Amino acid sequence: MLTNYSRRTFLETIGLSMGASILLPASTLPDRARADRKLNVALCGLGRYANVLKRGFAESRHCRLAGIVTGTPAKAAQWQQEFKLPAQNVYTYETFDQLRNNPDIDLIYITLPNGLHKDYTIRAAQAGKHVIVEKPMAFTVPDCRAMIDACRKAGVQLAVGYRLHYEPHHIELKRLGQQKVFGPVRLIEASLGYQLAGTPPDDWHLKKAIAGGGALMNLGVYCIQSARYVLGEEPISVTAQYSPVTMPQLFREVEENITWQLTFPSGAVNTSATTANCNIDRFYASADNGFFELSPALSYGPFQGRSSQGPFNFPVVNQQAALLDDVASHILAHKPLPAHIAGEEGLKDMRVIEGIYRAADSGNKITLPPL
Template sequence: MTNQHPLSRRHFLAGMGASALAIPTLTNAFGQPIQSEAGQPGRKLGVALVGLGSYSKNQLAPALQQTKNCRLAGIVTGTPSKAEEWMKKYDIPKANVYDYKNFEQIADNKDIDVIYVVLPNSMHEEFVVRAAQAGKHVICEKPMAITPKACQNMIDACKKAGKQLAIGYRLHYEPFTQEVMRLGQQKVFGPIKFMESSDGFRIGDPTQWRMKKSMAGGGPLMDVGIYAIQGARYVTGEEPLSVTAQFSPKTEPQKFKDVEETLFWQFQFPSGAVCNSSTSYTAGVERLYASCQDGWFELSPAFGYGPLKGRTSKGPIEKPIVNHQASHMDGVCKDLLDGKQLPAHITGEEGIRDVRLLQAIYRAAETGRKIDLKA
């Protein structure tokens, strides 16, 4: 793992940053051209959502009613009643409705360009690979997968198919987040000395898939803890050198018999910055704070669906409020329409970095040792 974060000043500070990464011809792992979606002015890419749970229902589908570069074109669900409900609500033709068994037939559907995988973490690998083999670009929710090996299989499948893979890092397209990236990476208040990056909430239904290790890969760290990891990385613009971590005692052992309840960890960065983080399924916290040599800045709330709120030692951060999911999907689909390479900070390569860090945090907590991340 390199020390320089892929979301560098050079890549990000031009706003969305995607256009700066355009290259004349994209090639896959075999040197063959990646298929472009360019050439049809005014066209919107058709997006099919795989999995119609709460995130698809409450966030992605409504956001796709606000997007400029893409539209809700299809759905994949194993529940017939959901299919009927969505067809009526969003005027989706029956030909664009699939279940998990006939999913491969989506390859023949010219109305669908992008598959958005919104399933439990353990299912990401299978459906990203199947989507790529069906000849579609893919967006996959975070965390990318449970293991780095699964992430690599997903990356390889998309490269082999000549299709692009994006991870659901919506905050990379959100103005308040972009501003703290700028403040940290450009050292506007001098070098960062100390950070706090934490995200947690009190979870409800104890029977949901997020509470099953086989499906989620872990507890709050795999769910919202990844936001805290991302925050530390994109504010410093660096990759951590080492990590220590600690599980908290379980206050509800029966409820949390399969996953952690609360977890703390500490990153050390090449610049000397230290970040203290926590994530929890029993306590609410949502803060991204950086203390610098000549001042400080923070977002609180920092990671939710918005609106986010920020301030610095010089006053409030004033930025436009946007729909996170619409901005993210529009940004990804604009690059696909233009035939451009997606920016590195939202691709599978970024996703696998986070999964490696998730696994390192668990190892540090389980062993009580500092884990060297430089290898």
């Protein structure tokens, strides 16, 4: 029964489903993965999310935080000490390109502000390093394509930091939706918002040039992702609306709130809202013979949810550690990354984000271009 997953059953299930043994006890790992070799990762951009990733590295089996890139000497000193990093693995943005000469670094994890994702991903690829880039991957579909192409050309792999693919509740949402456990899903409501009234006016999230957009860029991508991976389809059209600005002193350049509606080839519909003026964090899917929902749903968790068969009962996992280990286990085994985390996945979201902005800007229903 779905609702009576034991921890063991669950772990076996996602262990199998991800083609990796990321959460199994070390003693059960296949020989290859038990080898001592870890993937050496340099973190590029030591902001808020880099701090979230600290615990991910601590719990990771296959990744080692081996280097940093930062423009702030105090952060450099602090992280160097905390992770016992050799001085030659500590970079600034000026010395970033010299990473190409450092065989101690296998992968660069880019947690810079959105507007720097494209440039640093391409430069990381040109330095011969694999890349994980945080969401949103970039600002436009052509930018995403350029990043994918640069990585392909350089023979490195590109991942987007889609942590929720490693979260048990979301793995279950995907199963219930894609396997049509309750029949075809007809309607998905997914919304994410944080009350950001206290944000300093100089926060980069408020600057169009560096953030690329507001609530949609930073939060909306989670809603779009959830609709896409639960349905296992790509949307074909979109309508969208900006909502009134309630904090004009902060939201001069990027949208404070936006709502949108996606239509999928099956006829399924997804309605979503993202906002910076209130808290909201919910996912609901209605299918022919049942429903499933999470609330909280799309934040860092812990999540709560249920289906029409009863409450979910899944363990809390460190999403970041699981993501790092899945990326590492594929790269260490010279296997291509799973589609759900590859650069093309970020491009598919960007296609939708671009459509949402076009729809909201024009007031028109936008037919999304073919992929």
